[in-house]
Each structure stands twice: as C-alpha cells, then as structure tokens.
Amino acid sequence: MDLYLPIAGLSVNVIVIIGLGGLVGILSGMFGVGGGFLTTPLLIFYGIPPAVAVASAATQITGASVSAVLAHNRRQGVDFQMGAVLVAGGALGSVAGGYAFRALQDSGQIDTVVNILYVVLLGSIGGLMAKEAAQSIAVMWGKAAAPAPPRRHHPLIAALPMRWRFYRSGLYISPIAPFVLGFGTGLLTVLLGVGGGFVLVPALIYILGMSTRVVVGTSSFQILFVTAATTLVHATTTKAVDIVLAVLLLTGSVVGAQLGTRFAMKVRPEWLRMALAGIVLAVAVRMALGLGWRPGEIYTIQPL
Structure with a gap:
C-alpha cells in the first residue's frame, strides 16, 4: 500500500515506514535512547531526501518524548530545575541550528553535511560505547579488574562560577555547564534530526556527575521541548516537515517501544x-560508504 508524501515529493510503502518506526521504537525501548540518530539514516537509506528526513524525525521524537516524561515524572525521575536550564540552552541552539540548516540548504550542501556529521558523530559515539561495553563484559567474566570510580565532576565543571543547587540531581554546580550542553543538543537536533539523548545522557552522567535516578527523565524533558522548538523552526524556515511521514513513524514507534522495553528486562545491560x-557503528560505516559510492543516477531533480 503506497502513500504519497507531499513534502518529500515521493510515494512510500506505508507498511515499510510503520515497520521502520517500529524497529526504531524497539531499539528505543531496549536501549533507552530517543532513536532519532537511527531514524534519520534509515529514512535516507530508504530514499527520503535528507532535509525532509531530519525535520520529520524531529517531529516524531517530540511525540514520543511526551509519554517518556510523564512516565518518569510519576516516579520523581525528572529534575525540572536542571531541565529548564537545558531547555533554555537547547532553544537557543535550535534557533542557531535553524539558520545554519537554511544556509546549507540554500547552498545545496545540506545532504553532504548531514551525512558527514552522522559518520563522525555515530563513529565516535559507537566506538566509545563499544569500548565501555567490552570493559564491562571483561569485568563480568572475571578477565579484568573493575575500573576506578570516575570523578564526581569534570575539573572544568567544578571551576565554573555562579553555582546553583540542583536538589533532585544531587549537584551544586554552575548553570553554565548544562546550558552549554543544552545548546549543543539543540544544534544537533536541528542539523541531524536527533533527540540528542544518546549524547546528552552520557554527558550528564560523566561530565556533570548527575544522579542516574533522574538523568533519563530530565534528558527526555529537555528533548521534548527542544524537538518541539526544532519542529517549529523547520516548519517556519526550511519547510521540510512532512507530517504524514512523522505520523507513520510515530505509529510504529509507539508499539515498538513497548516490545523493546519488555525485551530489555530479560537481557543483561552489558550485552544491550x-x-x-x-x-551505531554499522550505520556509520554504511553512511561512510554511501559518501564514496558512485550513484546510479548522477543527477536528480528534487521538488522546490
């Protein structure tokens, strides 16, 4: 069953798009990430123009984040004070990213830039995750000693002025640090269509020293507002949001997330x-290869 996407300017198989959303939802439920960093590359692989894939993935993440924040708030798992600082930085980053996205779009370089950024970001994050998981598995099997506990804060964070108390997070730090993290997440959300959780969550834990009890819920709170702002930015500046595509993806991801959560409860976190x-590394390699492959059709015509 094919359906025409008015903004993307092409017809897609409804079952495939819903299935893709379901797959990302399963991964999101299993690994606790928003899934945008996989949604956008998979849409590009399917043939969706990168600009539309980025904008529509951000719209999908907005809808998925609402339920996540409500669920975490019920168990007191959201630090709204920290979240407000992250949102302020993220909103500013979204606006800056919107101007950068439009400039790249006008220059005709947006497709290349999106692909290169994904290769660099996914390759580095995937490599660090693989290293940390391998160390955890080695410790679990008794083949390596447990690493020393990390510092509470990064030394640069402890040196920043104007400290605030973030009671739920158990922190006494400067708001400058979370503001900068929020700005970077907002920038990534606009340029790449990612929620930023797979970057923000490790940063909150390992750089700020935030309590793991509230880190996922607070990250989801920030992602909700930043992706909503990103959707507004794309809708008013780049005109690249395809609401039909976003609804199809969201339909699949809602169901997939429930299945992924159940599966995650049965598997050790190290293996997850x-x-x-x-x-992540497989997607990065596939996108890197795509940058060097000669396409079957060198010239294509995209709708304005």
Missing part, C-alpha cells in the same frame, strides 16, 4: 550496550 554500539 554492546549490541547498540554495533548498530
């Missing part, structure tokens, strides 16, 4: 992290 690292 290693599996996620493998998926």
